[in-house]
Amino acid sequence: MESILNTLALTPAPSGSENTICRTIRGFLADFETETDAHGSLLVHRSGVGDGTVILCAMDTPCLYVTYPEGGFARFSAVGDLKATPGMAVLCENEIRGIIGTDEKGLFIDTGSHSLETGQWAVPMPSFYKIDDDICAGASIGQYAAMSAVLTAALRNTSRDVWFVFATKSHIRQLSPSFMQKIRATRLVSVEVSSANDTPAEKTVFASLGKGTTLRVKDETMLSSPAFLSELEAVPFPTYREVSTRRGVGGTVQKAYGGIESVGIGVPVRCCGCANEAVSLSDIKNTADILSYLLQ
Amino acid sequence: MRTLLKTLTTAPGSSGRENAVADSFSALLMPYCEKIERDPLGNVIAMRRDFKPSRKTLMLEAHTDKIGLMVRHITKDGFLLVAPVGGFDTKILPASAVRIYGKQVLHGVICAIPPHIAKNDKAPDMQILCVDTGLAAEKVSALIKIGDIMEFETEFTPLGSSMAAASAMDDRAGLAVIIRTLELLQKTDLPFNIAAVGAVQEEVGMRGAGTAAYRVNPFAAVCIDVCHGQTPDGGSRDTFPMGKGPVITIGPNVQRAVSDRFIFTARSQNIPHQIDVDSGCTGTDAWVVQVARRGVYTGLLSLPLRYMHTGYEVLHLEDAENTAKLLAAVIKDIGKEDTLCF
Numbered sequence: 001m002e003s004i005l006n007t008l009a010l011t012p013a014p015s016g017s018e019n020t021i022c023r024t025i026r027g028f029l030a031d032f033e034t035e036t037d038a039h040g041s042l043l044v045h046r047s048g049v050g051d052g053t054v055i056l057c058a059m060d061t062p063c064l065y066v067t068y069p070e071g072g073f074a075r076f077s078a079v080g081d082l083k084a085t086p087g088m089a090v091l092c093e094n095e096i097r098g099i100i101g102t103d104e105k106g107l108f109i110d111t112g113s114h115s116l117e118t119g120q121w122a123v124p125m126p127s128f129y130k131i132d133d134d135i136c137a138g139a140s141i142g143q144y145a146a147m148s149a150v151l152t153a154a155l156r157n158t159s160r161d162v163w164f165v166f167a168t169k170s171h172i173r174q175l176s177p178s179f180m181q182k183i184r185a186t187r188l189v190s191v192e193v194s195s196a197n198d199t200p201a202e203k204t205v206f207a208s209l210g211k212g213t214t215l216r217v218k219d220e221t222m223l224s225s226p227a228f229l230s231e232l233e234a235v236p237f238p239t240y241r242e243v244s245t246r247r248g249v250g251g252t253v254q255k256a257y258g259g260i261e262s263v264g265i266g267v268p269v270r271c272c273g274c275a276n277e278a279v280s281l282s283d284i285k286n287t288a289d290i291l292s293y294l295l296q
Numbered sequence: 297m298r299t300l301l302k303t304l305t306t307a308p309g310s311s312g313r314e315n316a317v318a319d320s321f322s323a324l325l326m327p328y329c330e331k332i333e334r335d336p337l338g339n340v341i342a343m344r345r346d347f348k349p350s351r352k353t354l355m356l357e358a359h360t361d362k363i364g365l366m367v368r369h370i371t372k373d374g375f376l377l378v379a380p381v382g383g384f385d386t387k388i389l390p391a392s393a394v395r396i397y398g399k400q401v402l403h404g405v406i407c408a409i410p411p412h413i414a415k416n417d418k419a420p421d422m423q424i425l426c427v428d429t430g431l432a433a434e435k436v437s438a439l440i441k442i443g444d445i446m447e448f449e450t451e452f453t454p455l456g457s458s459m460a461a462a463s464a465m466d467d468r469a470g471l472a473v474i475i476r477t478l479e480l481l482q483k484t485d486l487p488f489n490i491a492a493v494g495a496v497q498e499e500v501g502m503r504g505a506g507t508a509a510y511r512v513n514p515f516a517a518v519c520i521d522v523c524h525g526q527t528p529d530g531g532s533r534d535t536f537p538m539g540k541g542p543v544i545t546i547g548p549n550v551q552r553a554v555s556d557r558f559i560f561t562a563r564s565q566n567i568p569h570q571i572d573v574d575s576g577c578t579g580t581d582a583w584v585v586q587v588a589r590r591g592v593y594t595g596l597l598s599l600p601l602r603y604m605h606t607g608y609e610v611l612h613l614e615d616a617e618n619t620a621k622l623l624a625a626v627i628k629d630i631g632k633e634d635t636l637c638f
Contacts, residue, residue, distance in 0.1 A: 186336065204369050204377065217443030218366055218379065223312030223497060225336075229443070241442035243368040243379045251503070259337040259507030 001152055001285050004028065005136060008144040008151075009128040012091055014063035014121040015079045015171035021059055021147075025166055028151055037179040042166040044154055045183075048295075052161045052185030054260070055291055057150045057192075058170035058249045061140035062273065064090065064109070064122040073101075074109045074116040080171030081246075081273040082124070082140075088275045089125040092116055097125070124275050134210060137278045142193040142269030145279040149267060150191050152284075153291035160295045161185075170249045177256035187228065187261050189294065190250025191287060192216060194242055194266030207268040209280040212238025213287045216264035219244040221251025228263040237290050242266060265290065297613050298460060300324065300472040302452040305462035308397060310364025310381050310445045311500045314338050317360045317464075321471050321494045328478035329492060339508040340494035344478060346485075353489040354627065355514035355592075356477065357505055357581055358470025358521065359498035362463065363605055365394065365427075367444045374433035375426040376404070376440065382499030387419040388606050393449035394427060398440035403449060404429045448607035458539065458613055465609040467498065469599050469616050470520035476620035477627070484624075486631040488515070498581050505581035509588035516554065516593035518623060521580040523572060525600035525610065536600040538612040541568030542619035545596040549578045549586060554595035557626055567622045572598065597623065 007028075013021035022042050026034055034044050042059060062080025069075075078084055084107055088100040098111040109122055116122075124139035131137055138144070147166065154164040163183045167175050194216070198208035207214050215232050217224055233239060244266070254262040267287050270278040303324065309317030318340045322332045329342035340360065343353075363382030370376055376396075390408030395401055404427040411417075427446065429436055450463040462468075474492050481490070491512045496504035498521075509517060523543050526535040536543050544558045562569040577583050578596055586594040597619050602610040 204371070206369060218312065218381070221501075223381075223500065223503075226313065243366050243443060245379070251501075255337070255503050255507050257507065258511045259335050259339070259504075261336040 001148065001288070002281055004151055005144060005148040005284065006128045008147055009138040009141050010126045012123045012126055013059060013061045014123050015060035015169055017121050018059050018168045022166070025059065025147065025151060029154060037182065039176045039178060040168040041179045043179055043182060044164040046158050046162050048159050048161040050160050051187070052163060052183060053187045053189065053295065054163045054165055054183060054185045054253065055150055055153060056165045056167060056188060056190045056249060056253055057146045058143060059147060059166035060168055060171050061123060061143045062171050066109070066116045066118055066120045066122070069116050069118060072111050072113055072115060074111065075106070076109060076122065083273045085275065090122040091125050092122040093120040098122065127276065131278065134280050134282050135278055136281060137276045139276055141277045141279050142267065142272055145267045145269065145284045146191045146193055149284045149287035149291065152288035153295070156292050158292070158295040162295050167249055175249055175252045177253045180253060180256045185260065188250060188253050189291065190222065190248055190253070190262065190264045192219070192248045192250070192264050192266040193246070193272065194244060194268045195246055195272045196268035196270045207242055207266070209268050209270055209278065210282055212240060213283060213290055214242035214266035214268060215239050216248065216266050217241050217243050219246055219248040219264060221248050222254050222262060222264055224263040225261045228261055232263055232265065232290065235290050235293050237286050237293065239290070297472060297476060297616050298454070300475055301460060301462065301469060301616070304468035304471050305452050305464045308447055309360055309362060310447055311361040311497045312381065313445050314360045314496045317468070318494060321360060324475050325478070325492055328482065335507060335511055337504050337507055338496040339504045341508055341511060342492045344490035344492065347489050351487065351489050352515040353491050353512055355491045355493055355509060355512050355517040356474045356623070357493040357495055357508065357517055357519045357585060358474055359467045359496070359505065359581055360471065360494040361496055361499050362447070362466065363499050365446045367440055367442055367446070369442065370436055370440065371426065372433060374431060374436040375407070375428060377426050378446070380422055381445070383605055384422070385605065386422050386425065389425060390420060392607060394446040395449045396429065396440060396444060396446040398444045400439060402429055402439060404446065450607040453608065455610060459610055460613060461608040461610045463607050463609065465601055465611045466522045466604055469522060469601070469611050473520045473616055473619045473623065476617070477623045480620060480624035481627060484628055484631065486627065488631070495581055502581050502584045506584035506588050509585045509592055513589060514592055517585045518595045518597060519580055519582040519585060520597050520619065522601035522604060523598035524604060525602040527602055536570050536572070538600050538602065539614050540570055542615060542622055543570045543572045543598040543600060545572050545574050545578055545598065547574035547578070549574060549576070549582050550596050551593045554593055558595060558597065558622060561626045561629060562622050565625050567618055567625065569622065
């Protein structure tokens with residue numbers, strides 16, 4: 001689990017340019033048949049009994065795109081809920097490194113003697129740190145944690161018919177459910193990032209690190225099926241309900257074509273959208289265990 | 297119409313929790329429909345009697361859900377923090393009575409700061425609005441959980457002889473129109489099927505109607521929803537007089553041929569009607585139905601409604617009756633023609 005997260009967290013996955021992370025995930029899944037759809041979303045089918053289940057997560061992370069290069073500097077626009085701040089180290093396309101700076105016109109990327117071109121991406125410098133035995137930190141590690149949970153479940157034995165989907169373009173809100181054309185399934189579990197606010201001064205805690213997986217009753221894109229949610233509440237692993245104000249990836253698929261019974265679950269993440277985020281390894285393992293339990 | 301509306305508006309059913317109203321709608325459709333199904337999202341899809349799979353289908357659609365509040369957090373003192381389900385004006389919430397659908401139905405009041413001690417007169421922030429159940433914290437935790445729904449505690453209230461107020465006229469009035477239309481068509485043979493659809497989750501982003509349209513695969517669809525009724529203080533822009541008939545939408549979100557057909561029939565049969573020109577998204581299920589599958593010929597009829605998205609939405613009953621009359625008249629006309637088109 002930790003090595004999967006470590007590997008993924010060091011692989012850039014900017015929204016709209018997910019080829020590298022797709023290759024990395026495919027590497028882990030080398031023993032299985034995988035395919036991609038026209039938008040680059042990665043699909044793994046594990047045949048089994050019963051109606052199909054889709055296990056979905058996003059494969060992209062928030063990022064920056066260069067809008068206007070000025071020599072060794074470049075203006076940019078942000079994709080997704082990334083809080084670009086002065087001093088943030090970034091990795092740009094073609095292995096170029098940079099630092100976010102600021103002047104009276106706003107923020108820019110300083111790449112020294114290297115030049116960036118319009119349309120090139122940049123992500124917060126990929127990183128992976130162990131804070132203690134359980135808490136890990138890194139750039140966009142929340143999204144990588146969700147991917148790790150799904151990937152871990154995909155590598156385990158399953159008895160039910162299941163499609164694992166690593167979807168592209170979620171952060172530009174252009175996730176396409178076109179992959180559903182290839183899938184025969186009646187249920188969806190969408191693995192999301194939950195914003196943990198268990199900070200010292202917070203009196204109203206909605207999600208915490210190390211307390212288990214959130215069961216997302218509602219977010220900005222999806223209302224979970226009450227019956228499916230109750231089923232998940234009965235699994236022998238720590239879970240708690242969450243009403244989230246974040247956008248998820250499940251909503252697009254839930255209402256694809258004739259509709260699909262859906263539920264969202266979340267891996268709690270501290271400091272969402274900042275240069276470095278923090279997650280709990282036990283939460284990721286717990287999320288993978290829940291998925292595996294559902295698929296037995 | 298009054299009885300229909302009373303039955304439908306008193307059924308609970310916020311977005312995502314439409315089972316009760318879907319049951320009521322299904323029961324009311326029984327005399328006119330033979331195949332009543334619920335899809336995975338909870339949409340009610342009912343086929344009019346004399347359904348033949350080989351024939352094309354016209355879809356009549358209204359949404360079953362209404363706005364509500366969802367429990368987001370339970371404080372140590374037993375107060376409930378809430379999240380909106382659908383669009384709310386937070387100014388109307390303080391001191392409103394709510395019904396909470398926990399392990400049992402409970403009553404609550406949304407907290408309000410009296411004017412004597414209020415620091416300003418700004419609309420309250422939804423993030424800090426909470427609900428007082430009057431129960432001890434332990435009791436609250438035992439009976440209510442995160443994600444439970446609450447709705448306005450209001451009653452169906454007749455206003456004079458021609459109007460009525462209730463919390464979910466939007467869009468239970470549309471459901472009532474569909475039922476009444478099927479009643480008016482009871483003795484009419486038609487060369488096509490009619491699907492009556494009660495769609496879920498319109499209030500949170502028009503999520504159900506698209507999947508229903510995908511399943512029904514209609515040659516045309518008519519969505520029935522509400523628009524803003526005129527009030528003395530509301531001005532005339534984007535509002536419509538009550539009791540002057542259904543509002544027929546013209547604009548890119550509907551097909552002009554469908555709008556023209558409604559206008560022509562209303563004029564020729566002296567059915568009172570009004571026209572709304574909407575230059576973009578109508579904010580109704582017509583938005584998603586129009587682009588389902590390969591595209592659907594779509595029309596939109598709206599009923600003027602005062603005080604939309606509050607605990608007491610006011611409807612003129614004649615508007616609902618005339619909407620059903622117009623819809624039935626147009627359907628009969630199409631049925632007489634050789635080709636099914638608008």
